[in-house]
Amino acid sequence: MANRLADSLSPYLRQHADNPVDWWEWSDDAFAEARRRDVPIFLSVGYAACHWCHVMAHESFEDEQVAAALAQGWVSIKVDREERPDVDAVYMLATQAMTGQGGWPMTVLVTPDGEPFFAGTYLPKPQLMQLLDAAGTAWREDRERLTASATSIASQLSGIADPGPGSRIEDEQVALAVHSLRKTFDDARAGFGGAPKFPPSMTLEHLLRHHARTDDADALAMAERTLEAMARGGIHDQLAGGFARYSVDADWVVPHFEKMLYDNALLLRVYAHWHRQTGSQLAARVAGSTADFLLRDLRTAEGGFASALDADTLVDGHSVEGATYVWTPAQLVEVLGEADGRRAAELLEATPEGTFEHGASTLQLLRDPGDPAWWEDVRVRLLAARDSRPQPALDGKVVTTWNGLAIAALADTGVTLGRPELVEAASAAARLVLDTHLVDGRLRRTSLAGRVGEAPAVLDDHGNLAEGLLALHRATGDTLWLTRAGEIIELARELFHDEEGWHDTAHDGEALITRPRGRTDNAEPAGVSAIAGALLTHSALTGDTAHRSLAEEAIASQSRIITHDPRFAGWGLAVAEAMLTGPLQVAIVGEGEDGPLRQVAEASSSPGLVIVTGSPDAPGEPLLADRPLVDGRAAAYVCRGFVCDRPVTDPEALAAQLA
Template identity: 40%
Template structure:
């Protein structure tokens, strides 16, 4: 930070923008002031998009944006705009699409040159200082000498971009789409170490959930085996924080050994969902333990005091990537008893000379990334006091910064994940974790005008986008199934109606990313690609299908079907690009509704629910009708109105596509009926 400089970013709440508030570059936030300045001064726009925990964003700032010479040149040539991609995923998506089209790849920091009316004519990612200086000079010369040609290029790019981003490709999906998608995904499966592709390897936990469900649907054991092997390999690898828990962003190598060290909330949420799904599929406690370890990290390190979840933790500390997480054997020996140190070095596979090499230079750092060896459950239990000593010592190091903004959509994912864990494990701790976030988001980010996207520095702001609605609906529906509090089901249904009203494409079907009238955008994208975060359309389709099954609302189900069909032609050709959408289609193809009628605190009711939850039936929903909620529940889910307890005992109604079996008061009979209905 240079205190003699202060630009307009000093008034922002985004940790990423505040990191650049004292650059000598005269940064503007995205908005009308910047665009008017560009028009009035007849300058092109330098658009830089990144996020607070991005390693190469930090590098480019140190090399270029803090440099007086570079800043002087940029201020002369451009109006410069900084965007936090997590605050404005719409802006990020539009210009990332441009970057990928123009360069064949993408990433952050993203660097895009625009005309004053926001049309792109150049795009790239990270540039070293010398390259950036040369690039700025070239743009200056073209803007002066070849303006007409450059504007013509930008017009063509903008028109093609608009057509691409707002398109639909309707079509019906083939009956075997689940099997076809799973087989297609398996073509890139890497069997030696698990995962897909070579390197870098991303967790892609949504894909692992899909493979387990595909195995259940098709009976192909190899699909489940691939998912389970990958989940085990990730837990044992360096991509998993063996001391503090939680998943790092991705592995730079094929063996899951060397991570890119940042930790993102959405990765934790999707990983919890995958490990919960694996536990339900196998009943193997390894997967439950891992899910709970990730939740422990989130609860300890990412939970905002009022209840929401913070966004991310940086890869860097003291300007060095990974420094916070790596260990020398000498440090381990100094902190532990001789026996403990021996156990730690063996369990975490350390080396006296270190196993971690600098990514850029390839030189050994002398430090170790900890990996977990294949040890027994008993050995793992004995390792815990050692791990806790290391964690306590690690907290005394300079910690990576945290991006403390609370994002509505990412919190929605974490609410869904913690709710699923709480219900599956019958663990109130995780249900309460989900409830705290849900109550916080509903109190702070839900207004009479709709959802807001961000809560930071004591205030909520930013118009809610499709992912805010879709992810939060998913979270609230999942929380209902964990708590059976009808208030969450009511909120989910109300938000679903708002989402359809505000984002639905009434001409071509599917959901736009932003509401109509959102300012300063070249297009209203309709995103379906499931990357590190599932797309808004994928989750909207899934959440509406889930909510339709919970409520029996045929309109919600029809909207979910129309969403899938709106992109059906593309899905049929490239199903692995949107496995979340295929998962939604799978749920729409048929599932089970179970209504338990009884007192919530009756041990017999609890036993009924416990038996129903021990069956792997990922397309089921469970509702609880009680004397105190029956009227409200009937208003939300009319099909429950005539269901009653038999002989004064807790009673289960097991239905398949709303056609119900005869009621039963036997928990074991209810489980048997569910297993039969799920086949």
């Protein structure tokens, strides 16, 4: 018999709809029920593609004994962290404060007032049963002490959540951040730190922009070595394109196999920018195949992009991590024949001992195949065989912020690689989000199969969507996208900004035990750095100095992280590089999107660059105002902060100005 989660819009919550646990969704009704019964709340937070969430579900939440214990003394609430990032942020802050670490599944015991008194992550059934028994006894017999402790924890969270005043970011802080990154760079394997290794996509974007601005060869070397190591390693799907969530080892060999939209969108964009900056053919190949992966495996019927592919594959009724992706040498021979199979095994590092489990290997491509036609034939045949295997589940929900990242990445890559179908896919996703997720003038967080959810969008949804719309404006020249980006930015300013700075939740949003104000770029940009990037670009395109001031204030609020741990301020530093460079504006009149002047402008990798192409005095395009043709010829106006050089009509002259 299904529980309350059966009607949820969240694929993660639906995964738990057949549990014997009497789950509630996060709601006022659930807390009211806890107060009515005078019992505490068991809060479990996870997401659909989370491997250890599945493990805990099978061990505990599908178990009648656990369900009975929860029913007797608790109100059980299940939260999808991707649908309710605000709830996740508040209780993850508590978990990290109480335990020194965090992760998912997140297990938190809270009072009916929402105050936490225990926090942890994955718990095997025996430990979970012990916890429920001990905490239940404490609730009944020592409640005064327990609730006093919970209230104290909740009050301390407010202080932790407040980032305090920041300071303006100048060249010196950015240079010191690059120096700090150099200290943690893995010279042997590339990347930063040890195992597990996550793709540092935003830090790599920052390093590329820093090199473009300062010609720092060390910054470029760290970026290129890491981009190549990831591209050739097992974290990269050598057959279908795209990247897994992270590598469990320091050598990029064995991934945690879930594939997230946000990772792939951010990596797609940085590989496209690497190609634009250096001409790397590896970068072009990886960007192209990652874009193909998004369109092939994550694009929804409505034109948006789904959240993730699961880490696990269901095989004979059991969840097996990586089962879809790994190969033995014998399996390669079976698909390709003896000669091609042995050659492929050697090329792809598929060894008799295996690099993964049970003699199977992840596929790596540590050197170029040598014969591109042979490799493409092998890749296609292996992918076709892999497609006949059981496949990982798809989390099909469309999340506003991650679709914003995908829109920006596809728009940039479409222009850089000359693939207009990618720009069209980005446009379709933008139309879907604006048409479906914008309800009564307010943005919502998610939809599934065209049905919009109730959860309100948070700051990063607005910032990343605006960023995507501005990238579409650059790619298409359509003023619609500039206008809609401005509307989203203004909505964000009204809802999330006050005299204290930027908040992650709206002024009139649900009151939690503290109001989250994240400043850390982790797997994706923090809300404050996302909105900073959009504000900065919009100000460069429109001349809105208030928006530039707001962008500078937003980046200043990240100054402590930039100074002390720049690995977790990657997008903030990337925006800072653009801020220190520009704006550098190129207005091209009298020429189409594929004209020679536009091609020269697009080849520039200046981090503060914005480009507009159109007719002189085109409506809705401030950069084209009072920009006439020159002697009847197409012309380019290069401006720095709206102070412009003489217009040029020759592509070589434009290249010289941009250099």
